[in-house]
Amino acid sequence: MGRTQADSDPAQFPQPIAAPEGAPNVVLLLIDDCGFGQFGTFGGGIPSPTMDKLASQGLRFNRFHTTSLCSPTRAALITGRNHHSASFAGITEIATGYDGYTCVLPKSCGTIGEVLRQNGYMTAWIGKNHNTPPWDTSLAGPFDRWANGLGFDYFYGFNAGDMHHWNPILWENRNLVPKSPDPDYHLTTDIADKAINWVHQVKSIAPQRPYFLYVATGATHAPHHASEEWISKFKGQFDEGWDKYREVTLERQKKLGVVPQDTQLTERSKGLPSWDSLNADQKRLYSRMMEVFAGYGAQCDYELGRVVDACKALPGGENTIFIYIAGDNGSSAEGGLEGSLCENLFFNGITEKWEDNIKVIDELGGPKHFNHFPASWAHAMNAPFQWTKQVASHFGGTRNPMIISWEAGIKDKGGLREQFLHTIDLVPTLYELCGITAPRELNGIPQKPIEGISFAAALQDAKAPETRKTQYFELGCNRGLYHDGWMASSPSFVPWEANRGEWDPDKAPWELYNIEEDFSQANDLADKYPEKLRQMQDMWWVEAAKYNVLPLDWRATERFNSEAMGRPSLVRGRDELTYYPGNIAVPDACSPPMLNKSWTITADIEIPEGDPVEGMVVTHGGIEGGYGLYLRAGKPVFVYNFLSLDRPTFEASEALPVGKHELVVDFKYDGGGVGKGGQVTVKANGKTIAEGRLERTVPAQFSLGEGLDVGMDVGTPIDFTYELPFLFTGKIEKVHFKLGKTDTGEPAAKEPA
CATH class of the missing domain: 2.60.120.200 (Jelly Rolls)
Known part of the structure; x- marks a missing residue:
């Protein structure tokens, strides 16, 4: 620089950061509370044409795992760290002060949104955010752990575990969204509309930049809200009940090839009634509840299809990675044994009676109720596995369908992948595919190592070596450990019972499964291989100590009391x-x-x-x-x-x-x-x-x-x-x-x- 511009070199502006050349767009679609056997693409009874289409153009993954609960899975999904490492051992409303349980995402666990944003991506989070501490969600802030503060340029959605779909409380960035004047308003449609609008805007303005779009629906979490138009499509389709549904689902799964041909149907989980034990009125009520749920789920897949189509139609649509995860955990049993008109009763430790609920059978799905189907239907949605959401010990709580479609990057159209994967493996996989190195320091904060392992090689080769050899599971003291084809499982609490007594981890029973030979965890080998089980149990404690799982905490409804917990x-x-x-x-x-x-x-x-x-x-x-x-x-x-x-x-x-x-x-x-x-x-x-x-x-x-x-x-x-x-x-x-x-x-x- 000279004294004036006339005797200075030409000025140069700092240039915006550009993404790696050829970096793909990424669209991450996440459905809430969804079981392995829920949607048709994986053998379930609810049609899923969007999922079908993406599967035919990409890959199905039949051994992908979550944490068995929403906030923990979502923390793992956006950070690539185990949920206890990210301090999300449970949902935000039951946080405690122990390191793995605060539900305050550490700055040392930077999100994929922030990393991609700093590498030239446009980023948006649309739908459910259940990763902001409740005490930070008011207009007083602070806002550094709202979605915008976690690295997402744009947010539209709700800061809670679930939301009324006819009259939701929504935020656009930090601004409260006024009530919609549309008499036919539905939240799932609104989420799809906003996702489409955002991607249209940013790709029109900056077509040269890739984007990361994270769409997290409120469906199919309670409340099960759907219009009669959607519900009526399923009239009479579930009259044979949940036991028959499980049998038929497994038959379809075998035909589709998403489970091995020798897969066995597990026994009905302990405490759940058989369909044949019900009276006629119970069957009528519970069939209707399932019809409502099916309409709710079918609409969700349809609306996500609109998002997929919009993204595909844009220039560069062929270089877009679509990741469709059907569930942040297994289907939810929080409706209790008799179903629910108000899910909040469960969290207050109060049960309902079907005799009361049947009085409003024709109102189910509408705005007057926060309805939820019975636990037995949740178990059926998780076919062929045991147990449900919250039970991290078994695949009914943790195994979810995942589809990845990428026209420009996947050649094996319609292929199946059987590598054992966990939610934490997605972040390092996407970093590899996008040509980005995970930072050792982010915004001046040293970063915890990424605990996931990339499975990018499996996108090209069905026989690619399995990269995940070991994975612990824990949620509410339901424990599990995967290691080299074996699964040790210790279910401790029944999710449809809100009131729990004392518990001794050293006396809790363990089960053992060879899941290379037993896909569904149907045959307990604990008595046959006690030494193997002992090895797995000891390994679980090692993993628990390594990843902030300790101390174990089996309290239930009392943890919802913020005053008592000292949050x-x-x-x-x-x-x-x-x-x-x-x-x-x-x-x-x-x-x-x-x-x-x-x-x-x-x-x-x-x-x-x-x-x-x-x-x-x-x-x-x-x-x-x-x-x-x-x-x-x-x-x-x-x-x-x-x-x-x-x-x-x-x-x-x-x-x-x-x-x-x-x-x-x-x-x-x-x-x-x-x-x-x-x-x-x-x-x-x-x-x-x-x-x-x-x-x-x-x-x-x-x-x-x-x-x-x-x-x-x-x-x-x-x-x-x-x-x-x-x-x-x-x-x-x-x-x-x-x-x-x-x-x-x-x-x-x-x-x-």
Whole structure:
């Protein structure tokens, strides 16, 4: 550089980072809660033409494994590290302070989104995000562990384990998405639309750059929501029941070649009833529940097909790697033995009765319920394996279909691959295919080694050596170990039973399988080869110590109690909190903790001249549970939704006059345990206008995905007497909460690790 530009060399701008020449686009499609025997491509009873098409153009993998639960699989999927190494031993709502269990993704486990972004890729995450700590999901942030902060340029979706598909709470990057005006709105369609729109935009603007598109549907996780148009396609198709379904599925799987011809159908898992033991009404209800689920799943595959077609039609479509994973774990048994209208009951340790659920059989799949089919149907979806989601010891919880299609890179169209693979192996495989070296340091942070192993060679050679020799499994103390063709398995807890007792890992039984000869884990060889089993058990403990699996933790519903677990919190220790109009979609984890204690809500409002005031003053939760204080025809109303089972309502007899008012809802908790009742008093300007008792209260959590709203109702309604968003037509100055001390009837616990 000289004194002026005239006597200086020509200026040069810093150039944007370019991806390696010829780097492929990557489209990663992930379905939620899906079993090995669910979709037609792998022998199931739900048609999957999108999966069929990709399989015919690419490869089917029949020994691909997940972690048996959503958040852990997703953490492994985007980092290439084992789920405990990435601190995701469970879902975010049950995190504890132990290293492998915090559900705070370490900066030392950089995501594929961030790595590809720094290597010239455009990146998007659309759909479900269950990898952000709940205490970080409010508008107060921090945002470094939202999807954008994890390396994705664009995010559209929800920050929760599941979401209502008719009235979801969604975010576009950091912005709350308004309720759709479309009367036929469905979340799966919306996710597909946004994925297509994003890829169209970025490839129009920057056609020379490759993209990484991660689409994670809410389907087929509960709630099982589908239109009657989709449900009716399956009328009568499941009337023969779950036992017959498993038999027929295995026959189809053998014909398709996705299982060996000598594969045996495993026994029905312990505790599940036979179809023949049911009465006629149970069969009618459970068949309908399966029809709803089938419609839900079929629509999901259809919508993903729209995404695939859009990506293929773009220039460079032939150089696009499509990875379609049918499940982040096996099919879910969280509907319990009798099915569910409100999945949140399971997480509060409460069971349902089919006699109650059959009363609304024609409403299943619609917006009024958070429905889930019975555990026996989940077991059938996982055919030919034992067990279900949450059971990491057996393939019913961990083996999921995977398809990889790449027109420019795979020659063996329609081929089958049988190498033993794990979710963590995808990241290093994609790095190799994209010509990228995993960084030793990312954003100034030294990185943990990638624990997955690339299987890129298997894309070209069906006989490529198996790169994964050993893999541990653990989820909720259900344990397993794969090593050189053998699988040791120790199922410890039944997923459809929320309440668990004490457990001794040294007394828990183990099973042993030679899965080179026994594809489905049908023949337990523990008694025949005790020394081999002992070797596998010892190896499991070594792997557990290596990857932050210890200490083992078998607590269940109690881990949902954030206060008891000592998780980071924006509200813990605050006995008074104030909110203002515009505070909406405050996540459950950041909302006032009002369970198992006395509390008082005070709302300062003003009634203007004119028509009677209507609308929501304050609400927490939705159709799954919670409360709401609102005005209807000018009259104050307080509703307590006990997990959709009943909704005690306390309504004033007269409308409030014009002017300012202090509305108070006071609850005096009986105490002496969790979920107890108490006295409700509603006052206006110091005068009692309604009162009564709650005979029971929510013990563990109001909602799975909805929190606090002031001045309107975002998400689902607390009851069905009003239309969303139920904007308050008066004026709200503020809403104040005063909280008592938690009373669970137990001595104060030590601060947990």
